[in-house]
Structure formats: structure tokens, C-alpha cells
Amino acid sequence: MTRFTYQHLLELVEGDDELLVRLVDEGVIEESDGNVVAVDVDTVLLARTLWRDLDVEWPGIEIIVRLASQLSEARRRIQELEAALVPKPR
Numbered sequence: 001m002t003r004f005t006y007q008h009l010l011e012l013v014e015g016d017d018e019l020l021v022r023l024v025d026e027g028v029i030e031e032s033d034g035n036v037v038a039v040d041v042d043t044v045l046l047a048r049t050l051w052r053d054l055d056v057e058w059p060g061i062e063i064i065v066r067l068a069s070q071l072s073e074a075r076r077r078i079q080e081l082e083a084a085l086v087p088k089p090r
Helices: 006-012 017-025 041-053 058-085
Strands: 002-005 029-031 036-039
Touching: 002 006, 006 017, 006 036, 006 041, 017 029, 017 041, 036 041, 041 058
Parallel strands: none
Antiparallel strands: 002 036, 029 036
16 A cells, blocks of 8 residues: 555546545545545556446446455465475575
8 A cells, every 4th residue: 555645646547536536435545644545556547447448337346456456465475475485595
């Protein structure tokens, strides 16, 4: 998660306030200190692309975003397991 001001995030999504409100409602963007939000930028950009460019409805966006997150976590875990399998030099 990265911390952004709401204004910077709004610039990132080219002024699409409706998208940001929806992402806050869905829990993708976590509101924190006043004007600062905690967010996974890749997820926001994925949601923006799905909504704007591909005309995916919100139920589909929710599923795709969740699956992308699970895939990312699985990849991270696989890297950890692979690293644990590498013999340590003596």
C-alpha cells in the first residue's frame, strides 16, 4: 500500500471522482488521515482500465480486482517458498 493525497490520486485517474468514491466504498482505497489515503496504485489503475476502457460492470471489476490480488499474493508466496528451497552456502 502506498499513501497518496486524495488530490494526487484524483490526478492519477484523470479527475474521475466517481471512480474514487466507488473504490472507497468497495474498500479498495482506505481512508486515513484527512486528505491522505492508503492505496494499491496498480489496483486503482486496473479498476480504471476495466471501468473506462473495457466497460466492465462493478460486479465484474470486484471479481477481477480480487482475483488479481490473490494472484499477486500467490506469486509472492511462491517466491518465498522457492527462496527457502535454495541451499545456503556453507
